[in-house]
Amino acid sequence: MAAVNIRQLLNHWESSGQLLHIRREVDPRFELGAVVKAVKGKQPLLFEQVKGYPDPMTVGLGGSKELIADSMDMTPAELLPRLVAAIVSPTPTRLVEQAPVHEKVITSRIRLKELFPVCTYHAEDSGAYYVSGVMVVKGEDGRKRYTSIRRMQLLEGNRTGILISSPELFQQYKEFEDRGEPMEAAFMFGVVPAVVLASQISTHLFHTDKLEVASSLLHQPLEVVQCKTVDLEVLAEAEVVFEGRILPGVREPEGPFGELGGYYGPRTEQPVVEISAVTHRNQPIWQTILPASYEEKLPMAISREIALLGSVRQVVPGVKDVHITMGGVGRYHAVIQIRKVQEGDGKTALLAAFAGDKDLKHAVVVDEDVNLLDPLDVEWAIATRVQADLDLFIVPGAKGSPLEPSHNLRGVSAKMGIDATCPLAHKEQYRRTHIPGQDEIRLADYI
Numbered sequence: 001m002a003a004v005n006i007r008q009l010l011n012h013w014e015s016s017g018q019l020l021h022i023r024r025e026v027d028p029r030f031e032l033g034a035v036v037k038a039v040k041g042k043q044p045l046l047f048e049q050v051k052g053y054p055d056p057m058t059v060g061l062g063g064s065k066e067l068i069a070d071s072m073d074m075t076p077a078e079l080l081p082r083l084v085a086a087i088v089s090p091t092p093t094r095l096v097e098q099a100p101v102h103e104k105v106i107t108s109r110i111r112l113k114e115l116f117p118v119c120t121y122h123a124e125d126s127g128a129y130y131v132s133g134v135m136v137v138k139g140e141d142g143r144k145r146y147t148s149i150r151r152m153q154l155l156e157g158n159r160t161g162i163l164i165s166s167p168e169l170f171q172q173y174k175e176f177e178d179r180g181e182p183m184e185a186a187f188m189f190g191v192v193p194a195v196v197l198a199s200q201i202s203t204h205l206f207h208t209d210k211l212e213v214a215s216s217l218l219h220q221p222l223e224v225v226q227c228k229t230v231d232l233e234v235l236a237e238a239e240v241v242f243e244g245r246i247l248p249g250v251r252e253p254e255g256p257f258g259e260l261g262g263y264y265g266p267r268t269e270q271p272v273v274e275i276s277a278v279t280h281r282n283q284p285i286w287q288t289i290l291p292a293s294y295e296e297k298l299p300m301a302i303s304r305e306i307a308l309l310g311s312v313r314q315v316v317p318g319v320k321d322v323h324i325t326m327g328g329v330g331r332y333h334a335v336i337q338i339r340k341v342q343e344g345d346g347k348t349a350l351l352a353a354f355a356g357d358k359d360l361k362h363a364v365v366v367d368e369d370v371n372l373l374d375p376l377d378v379e380w381a382i383a384t385r386v387q388a389d390l391d392l393f394i395v396p397g398a399k400g401s402p403l404e405p406s407h408n409l410r411g412v413s414a415k416m417g418i419d420a421t422c423p424l425a426h427k428e429q430y431r432r433t434h435i436p437g438q439d440e441i442r443l444a445d446y447i
Contacts, residue, residue: 004237007285010058096224112157112159113128134189136188158275242275334364350417361400
């Protein structure tokens, strides 16, 4: 059965031997992040002793497709179709009056630094950051709830900075700010991978309530509860919730910070959140995500694969699968697998991919016989099926990602497409070698 809270999930992984306990005390300044980086954020960890704090801390809950799928009681192959189905047919949440996340409520003398571990991750980061809080806001219609993950730099007392990189969300905040009003927001910590994955789907494309998408992924209505000091609903079984308001007309310096691409983002002036309440479960389990780890990149990549698949399918019906790679930091590189029917399908798929995702920078199209999840197989296809003067094209001066330094040098990016499919007229010359029975061999039977 799918886990609806991280206690169920950690117990499940404890019993299956997947949860790794870190019993030695670690410092939240650099040391904790260094331990997580040793496993690339791909291993569920439970830190039992974080220096200066009484509560345990978990990380790495969504660092592989196998882990994400297992948390939702499905196979990795089911992730993409199930997420599409959840977007098309979301499941309404269920409002409750009482909730575990309200076992402790703090509304006065809030000193954030004293409550839960707040980590400094990289050598040149400007300070300590919260990076795993799933932000909840109401849409402009006042009904739908939109979730996303926003980094928040710790400031003094009950205040944090916040980086709002989404153009739509920032425009919504600006409308509040222009009226001189704060924008209400809540931040949920200690949630299951389904909630994180749903938070990464495109608001611009789908405009769906992301908590209802998470409910559909888990095949049951998630319980939500009304916040204590803002007019928002949050998950009843979250471990911790910060309630607050993004203040109008207030900016504080933010950054540098080690970002998704493995480089430091610049120091800029960003809005400020004033926290009005902290609620949490008894003996809460704190949660973080190591920046630029698999746990950060993978949910982004999966959500982008949905949009990519839709864009390509409109013009190449024979598209079989898509994969946004971790080497391309979960957004810049894609592999597209097609059933080629006519010449031009490969390049058409590439053009559709670039048109559908401005951040995409390099893409490869392969045939059905190539495993798009295997970098060696993809490279083999490029090595044996590509002639650069015929199969490679470059689109200069296109929109790119502001998180990518080489884009920021010029303000635009070049896109490169590689058609690594076989020429249909010569398909017989591209037959792969095969040994009969090779897939059934078990080496143990021969030893």
